[in-house]
Amino acid sequence: MRVTVIGSGYVGLVTGACLSDLGFKVVCLDKDEEKIRALQDGEVPIYEPGLKELLSRNRADGRIRFTSDACEAVEHGDILFIAVGTPPAEDGSADLGHVLSVAATIGRHLKGFKLVVNKSTVPVGTADKVRAAIAHELVHRGMSSDLFDVVSNPEFLKEGAAIDDFMRPDRIVVGVNEGLHHVRSRRMMGDLYASFNRHHARTVWMDVRSAELTKYAANAMLAARISFMNEMANLADELGADVDHIRRGIGADSRIGHSFLYAGCGYGGSCFPKDTQALVNTAKAHGHSMAVVSATEMVNERQKTILVDRLVQRMGSDLTGRKIAIWGLAFKPNTDDMREAPSRVVIRQLLMRGAHVCAFDPVARSHALDALRCDLSQEPHLMERFELAASDMQALEGADALMVLTEWKNFHNPDFEAMKALMRKPFILDGRNLYNPEALSELGVAYQGVGRRNDLAQLMDFDLQTRVPVAAEFMNA
Ligand SMILES: NC(=O)c1ccc[n+]([C@@H]2O[C@H](COP(=O)([O-])OP(=O)(O)OC[C@H]3O[C@@H](n4cnc5c(N)ncnc54)[C@H](O)[C@@H]3O)[C@@H](O)[C@H]2O)c1
Incomplete structure (x- = not known):
């Protein structure tokens, strides 16, 4: 054959x-x-x-x-x-x-x-x-x-x-x-x-119809698990709980399992976003709504900006004069695929707020530049404040914060002392929950994970009625 x-x-x-x-x-x-x-x-x-x-x-x-x-x-x-x-x-x-x-x-x-x-x-x-x-x-x-x-x-x-x-x-x-x-x-x-x-x-x-629908059902289920955990993480942040403990605690239940329970700064790629949308659309065309799948998409869109929201909480909304380092551009490790990558949303928002962005990805480089140029085709001048670094450490030089957006293996165990020395302010926003908050705190590195009972969440006292952060002195630190 x-x-x-x-x-x-x-x-x-x-x-x-x-x-x-x-x-x-x-x-x-x-x-x-x-x-x-x-x-x-x-x-x-x-x-x-x-x-x-x-x-x-x-x-x-x-x-x-x-x-x-x-x-x-x-x-x-x-x-x-x-x-x-x-x-x-x-x-x-x-x-x-x-x-x-x-x-x-x-x-x-x-x-x-x-x-x-x-x-x-x-x-x-x-x-x-x-x-x-x-x-x-x-x-x-x-x-x-x-x-x-x-x-x-x-x-x-x-x-x-x-x-x-x-x-x-x-x-x-x-x-x-x-x-x-x-x-x-x-x-x-x-x-x-x-x-x-x-x-x-x-x-x-x-039969053919069932096979066609099976693919959408699989992707919608996996995407829903991620969005569910992201919602849990955001709540954990407010309540001072650690989503990583919650992940292990529920994953050990054989009915749930450990896969696809990682909170972070949202999923991307060529499949989950478009397939969940297409499934919702198919249902709509047949007079049905897919409430869970629609919510999955909505939560994910919101989650892509979570790190920028946290940065703004700390530095204010105008990021002019700030340099933000980014580690990871591809939508996930071991690929150069930039389709629907959360990095695209994050970088655009940072540039629009006036920041200078210096990013490093081990593989997604020319694809990343193409994708960003396409996203910023209406505001091409913003690209003047974006640069690709030749190495992860180079991206950190003079940075006010580091955002980790893709969990490439090379980023798992960096030399934090060297990072501290390179950065203007040692502040890590960890969009993939790679690092140990306690260990970083001992090293004097400010750390913000996603749902990790981190120092920002701890230092901020939330008025639970209005959800207004009241630790104002910390925000402008
Ligand atoms: N990428 C994934 O991880 C993944 C996983 C499972 C399923 N899928 C599905 O598989 C399909 C392909 O995805 P992909 O990521 O490989 O897409 P892709 O964009 O990487 O590749 C598609 C290729 O098809 C070519 N092409 C388009 N029209 C053509 C034509 N008329 N004749 C010949 N070639 C043509 C394009 O030039 C391109 O090279 C999609 O439906 C996707 O949803 C993708």
């Missing part, structure tokens, strides 16, 4: 690389010719640990190649994966433009039977639309519209650990509908993923 992957981004490249490593002959197609040229030259346009090595090994062995020729790509695969983006449209629904354009392309080039596998995250009913778009082209060419089947195989990989997730999946969801080709389609999908089912069955078979 030969495989074609259409769309060579985070999901497409990982899918192609992993399947080629399992011995399949893979062709990856992308409409971005520059990206394809780079891949043909052995470059990898995204940062994903292990991907470069996997691609270069399988390229050298002739199991994977890259093309921007749609005809050649459709001809190659018995299985055609659709792995293109489904960005949010203006109303929050998933924009299916790329998916349906790929479907039309397939219909224009298809000659014999192909199994079309939708790996992009798409709303329920999209497989029907893909089917109709392919059939339309076939009929237009005077061919039978029965030459293909469409199945759903949503992807659950996590950027930063994508290869491992693909190669050692918790489960593989495959949606196949009853119909003319369902026996063949099921057998082909079974063969494709046989390596992952040898030890025990990991494939969860279902």
Whole structure:
């Protein structure tokens, strides 16, 4: 069986690389010719640990190649994966433009039977639309519209650990509908993923609509856990409790588990924000509201500004003349992905308040600059007060505060004494709760985590009726 992957981004490249490593002959197609040229030259346009090595090994062995020729790509695969983006449209629904354009392309080039596998995250009913778009082209060419089947195989990989997730999946969801080709389609999908089912069955078979919805349900559930913990953290801050104790206390309950219980400065990325929005939108289109999912989104948007709010509590709203260091720009560690990264919201707010921002990320550099320039396209002058540092320590020189926004491993155990010496004021706003508040307090470093019973929360006495902080002398310290 030969495989074609259409769309060579985070999901497409990982899918192609992993399947080629399992011995399949893979062709990856992308409409971005520059990206394809780079891949043909052995470059990898995204940062994903292990991907470069996997691609270069399988390229050298002739199991994977890259093309921007749609005809050649459709001809190659018995299985055609659709792995293109489904960005949010203006109303929050998933924009299916790329998916349906790929479907039309397939219909224009298809000659014999192909199994079309939708790996992009798409709303329920999209497989029907893909089917109709392919059939339309076939009929237009005077061919039978029965030459293909469409199945759903949503992807659950996590950027930063994508290869491992693909190669050692918790489960593989495959949606196949009853119909003319369902026996063949099921057998082909079974063969494709046989390596992952040898030890025990990991494939969860279902109908197409359920498979499409499963992906949204998974992301909404994970996002909800994060927003729930962020709300708990904000309350813990006011009550003088430590959310990290709460996390351990509830995570030990086997009904709850430890994953996705970390409070912080909000989630980002290419999936949770757009998928929760799309789910709310789908529900709305069918006359339903998704109260939990809507609240999850709202809490997350608010959470992205929590560190700026804390900084303003301490320094006042005008940050002119202040230098703020940022550690971490990517939406999470081990990726250069800046889509919906909280750093984008934080940096824009700091710049708008007059601060000078000096940021360091081990990997997200050119992507970060592109994203920030795009965000500030209406206020390009603000970029004059933004700079990228060459190292984490360089970012701290003369800084009035450090904000930690991404939990890269390199940031876990920094030399706090050296940091103190470099900063104008040793003040850390820890958006990922990496550090020990007590230890920092002993070192004389002011610390503000998210829900960590930190010194700012302790020193501030809140009027619980009005929620007005009354420790004014501390605010301007
Ligand atoms: N990134 C993730 O962590 C992740 C995880 C699970 C699921 N998903 C889903 O997978 C899908 C792809 O996500 P991604 O992050 O890989 O996107 P991406 O933006 O990184 O890659 C998409 C690629 O598709 C290409 N493309 C667009 N239209 C095309 C066309 N007509 N023909 C050929 N190529 C075309 C683009 O040039 C781009 O290279 C999305 O639906 C996403 O929600 C993403």
